[in-house]
Amino acid sequence: MEDYDSPRLRRRTRNKYTGYLEQERGTVYKEPGGRIRIGLIWPGPYETGQSSLGFLSVYSLINVQPRVYAERIFQPEPGQAPLSLETQSPLEAFDLLAASLTLENDYWIFLDILIKGRINPDRADRRGEPMVFAGGVGVWSNPWPVIPFLDLIMLGEAEIQWPQIVEHYLDVSFALTPKAGKLKILSEKVPGVLIPSLWPEEVLKGEAPLAEPVRPAVLKWPPKGYYPPVSPIVTPNTELGERRLVEISRGCPYGCRFCLAGVLYRPHRPWPKSKIIYVLGRPRLKNDMVGLVSPAVADHPEIESLLEILASQNREVSVSSLRLSSLTENLTRRLLAAGVKGLAVAPEAGSQRLRDSINKTLNEEEILGSCRLLSEGGLRRLKLYFMLGLPGETDEDIRSIAELCRKIKKAVQTKSFAPKLILSVANFTPKPQTPFEFVPMLTESELKRRGQILREAAVKVGGLELKLDPPIWSVVQGMLARGGAEASNLVRCLQAEHGRCRPAFRRFRAAYSEDHRHRDYERYLFSENWPRDRYKPWRVVAVSAGPDFLENEYRRSLADAVSPACPPGLACGCCGSCGFSRKND
Ligand code: SF4
Numbered sequence: 115m116e117d118y119d120s121p122r123l124r125r126r127t128r129n130k131y132t133g134y135l136e137q138e139r140g141t142v143y144k145e146p147g148g149r150i151r152i153g154l155i156w157p158g159p160y161e162t163g164q165s166s167l168g169f170l171s172v173y174s175l176i177n178v179q180p181r182v183y184a185e186r187i188f189q190p191e192p193g194q195a196p197l198s199l200e201t202q203s204p205l206e207a208f209d210l211l212a213a214s215l216t217l218e219n220d221y222w223i224f225l226d227i228l229i230k231g232r233i234n235p236d237r238a239d240r241r242g243e244p245m246v247f248a249g250g251v252g253v254w255s256n257p258w259p260v261i262p263f264l265d266l267i268m269l270g271e272a273e274i275q276w277p278q279i280v281e282h283y284l285d286v287s288f289a290l291t292p293k294a295g296k297l298k299i300l301s302e303k304v305p306g307v308l309i310p311s312l313w314p315e316e317v318l319k320g321e322a323p324l325a326e327p328v329r330p331a332v333l334k335w336p337p338k339g340y341y342p343p344v345s346p347i348v349t350p351n352t353e354l355g356e357r358r359l360v361e362i363s364r365g366c367p368y369g370c371r372f373c374l375a376g377v378l379y380r381p382h383r384p385w386p387k388s389k390i391i392y393v394l395g396r397p398r399l400k401n402d403m404v405g406l407v408s409p410a411v412a413d414h415p416e417i418e419s420l421l422e423i424l425a426s427q428n429r430e431v432s433v434s435s436l437r438l439s440s441l442t443e444n445l446t447r448r449l450l451a452a453g454v455k456g457l458a459v460a461p462e463a464g465s466q467r468l469r470d471s472i473n474k475t476l477n478e479e480e481i482l483g484s485c486r487l488l489s490e491g492g493l494r495r496l497k498l499y500f501m502l503g504l505p506g507e508t509d510e511d512i513r514s515i516a517e518l519c520r521k522i523k524k525a526v527q528t529k530s531f532a533p534k535l536i537l538s539v540a541n542f543t544p545k546p547q548t549p550f551e552f553v554p555m556l557t558e559s560e561l562k563r564r565g566q567i568l569r570e571a572a573v574k575v576g577g578l579e580l581k582l583d584p585p586i587w588s589v590v591q592g593m594l595a596r597g598g599a600e601a602s603n604l605v606r607c608l609q610a611e612h613g614r615c616r617p618a619f620r621r622f623r624a625a626y627s628e629d630h631r632h633r634d635y636e637r638y639l640f641s642e643n644w645p646r647d648r649y650k651p652w653r654v655v656a657v658s659a660g661p662d663f664l665e666n667e668y669r670r671s672l673a674d675a676v677s678p679a680c681p682p683g684l685a686c687g688c689c690g691s692c693g694f695s696r697k698n699d
Pocket residue numbers: 380381382679680681684685686687688689690691692693
């Protein structure tokens with residue numbers, strides 16, 4: 115193995131990082147000596163890490179504390195050593211390493227950074243510091259694939275947990291406590307944390323359920339004393355350019371049945387406009403271009419007046435994603451006047467039947483009408499998100515994706531102009547904690563077959579840029595998403611194969627195909643529904659939208675029945691995320 119500690123590799127990384135730092139605005143510089151040092155690991159390159167508001171807001175949350183210094187650690191390029199960005203320190207220099215784990219397919223990169231950073235990846239063999247923590251949607255939904263590598267898993271929202279963790283770390287007696295004692299204190303004091311080393315052996319082996327699943331820590335609304343997360347650092351070295359990202363709402367009022375974030379971040383919580391304008395008005399931020407971040411930007415109750423204020427401040431705006439049915443003529447005009455040039459929208463399925471089944475409550479008239487509105491307003495690029503392999507999908511449903519795109523293409527064609535249409539098609543992978551957590555996913559060969567149907571149909575429409583996820587990549591994601599104790603071995607295989615899915619999958623299968631757990635697991639991944647009475651590893655996490663609600667939504671999907679969005683006042687009691695549950699009909 116390459117000696118990642120060599121001066122030559124470190125020099126390469128230092129040169130690269132100096133270049134990044136020179137182009138940043140907002141970097142935090144502190145003298146590391148005498149401070150608690152926290153290394154924030156992003157399992158990917160600098161450019162994607164700098165586009166993650168979640169990752170950057172943790173950086174701010176920790177660095178407000180003067181006696182603590184948080185630095186960023188990214189995936190090093192081949193032939194470079196994993197060092198922190200700010201001080202180019204090795205991983206061993208930190209008291210605590212904390213990874214942001216959102217996508218299952220990034221887990222191997224996190225493991226790779228630990229190994230190349232000379233940190234023993236296995237929690238059970240790691241003595242003393244640094245301790246290794248992780249948070250993010252991926253581990254929040256199911257931590258099992260990375261449990262052997264972590265001392266502590268943060269379930270829920272960072273604003274609640276990080277200040278408490280930092281407070282304990284600053285307590286001298288805590289600092290002098292051995293590792294096991296520290297973890298015990300954190301498990302008692304910090305809400306929504308999982309500490310595998312405190313679990314009974316049979317639970318760790320996946321042979322018994324956890325007696326008390328852990329409830330994630332979720333910010334109550336209205337959030338007194340809290341402000342919307344805003345990216346502390348801007349740099350030209352990201353896809354978004356020098357844009358200041360700000361969260362305008364959390365959660366989504368619509369319950370698409372495949373959507374994990376839609377369940378985890380319930381209920382829909384819009385930040386008050388006054389607080390958004392306040393954080394964007396801070397001296398260092400007040401002239402920056404702005405990126406509005408939310409799963410449903412157009413559903414923010416004050417979106418139009420917010421855009422009006424930003425336009426009056428001559429600030430160029432972009433938005434993360436938009437729900438077509440919430441688009442009005444006035445909002446379209448405001449968005450385009452604020453400089454929005456490209457948009458991503460998500461019809462997800464081509465046929466109305468399948469959209470109803472996944473609870474994507476959008477009809478064709480709304481889709482075509484909103485696309486026409488955007489094009490007439492001058493939109494340049496329209497990215498259309500679709501999914502392949504959804505439960506109940508037929509070959510006809512796949513062809514109807516192309517048919518819908520034919521109609522969209524016609525609708526957006528104005529006399530002189532038509533926006534570029536990009537089809538971004540993901541393969542459906544069942545996610546834990548969602549109404550589809552029971553259903554099997556398609557095999558690689560079947561995903562390929564369906565992808566070919568779509569490719570041929572899209573060619574006939576013409577003028578569409580089609581991006582399809584590689585099926586093997588989705589199969590690996592599907593295996594990790596609902597994986598139990600055995601899934602960490604797939605992460606090790608991916609790390610050993612530098613992320614190459616096929617050889618990793620082959621290696622995993624070869625090593626574990628004799629293991630009965632694995633055989634059953636593949637059966638429920640690819641061919642049969644996960645039996646209701648069968649142990650679900652991800653139930654170590656108790657999300658607020660409970661199993662009854664998920665089961666009921668699944669039954670409704672079988673009947674192609676839609677469910678209403680969260681009512682404006684919330685608190686309908688339907689899923690239990692507003693603090694109480696009423697019986698589902
Ligand atoms: S209880 Fe009702 S309003 Fe609240 S998140 Fe659930 S479905 Fe939405």
